[in-house]
Amino acid sequence: MPIIIGESEIQERDLDARALRVFLKALELLGGPRKLIELRNLTWVTSLMEASYAVILAEEGLKTEDEIAAFLGLTRQTVRNILRADPELVMMKLEGELREKTPKAHTAGGLAKLAYREIKEGRDALIFFSSLVEEGARLLGVGWPAEVLARLKGLHFPVAGTEIGQRLKGLKVKGKDLGDIAATKDIYHHPREILQVLSEALKD
Structure with a gap:
């Protein structure tokens, strides 16, 4: 079923693709898949994927915090923390937080919001390198959460x-x-x- 946004219709699979795009851009901002592997901290993958979906569902799906929480299996407060995160503040604290085994919702949210903004403003290297990034993510085993959520x-x-x-x-x-x-x-x-x-x- 399509999701109605104003007078236009965006298929659910398009939202999936946009969430994956935000996820990959956020991963790029982190330093790429290898950065997470070097730090032995793949728990960031799940948090970033959830945050990417939350941002897309809010910005382009016009979903409420409760609807996003139900879809992702998160609490409303966690979704709120994601959506209210300050991207600039997160980037300042990122290096230290990358070593934490359990990423904070506002950190993942800040990264996803920054990635979304970069894409919306045209500063998106994935326009040219998306196939390479997606292939690298597949080979390194970090792109699977998007496919799982879609299924x-x-x-x-x-x-x-x-x-x-x-x-x-x-x-x-x-x-x-x-x-x-x-x-x-x-x-x-x-x-x-x-x-x-x-x-x-x-x-x-």
């Missing part, structure tokens, strides 16, 4: 792990089938829980 669309939580496994079957990262990993848990209460289970399994 979960339309589900009403809580959901059995077997159903999640079927949705994700065939999606492989680092040689591991995410469907098989997801199916090992009996039940999931929100999307973030799925991303956390997958992230932990991919650390090995």
Whole structure:
């Protein structure tokens, strides 16, 4: 079903593509996938993906904080922290916070907002290098959260792990089938829980 924005219609898959674009730009601002790998901190991947979706859903989907929270499986306060983050302040503190194992919502939100602004204002290197960046993200195993969230669309939580496994079957990262990993848990209460289970399994 299309999402109505004023008089125009933007397909859900377009919002997915825009969220992924913001995510990749934010990743670029961080220093690229290798920066996270060097710091052994892939937990940033999930937080950045959630923040990118939150920004796109708010700015282009015109969704409320409650709607975004329900979609992403976050609390309303977390979504509020993401959307009210100060991009400039975040960049000033970024180097120290990159080493934290649990990124703060306002940090990921600030990066996503800055990435969105860069794209909107035309300072988007991904226009020329998107295929290279996406391929690099795929090879390094950091682009999967976007595909996972896209495949979960339309589900009403809580959901059995077997159903999640079927949705994700065939999606492989680092040689591991995410469907098989997801199916090992009996039940999931929100999307973030799925991303956390997958992230932990991919650390090995």
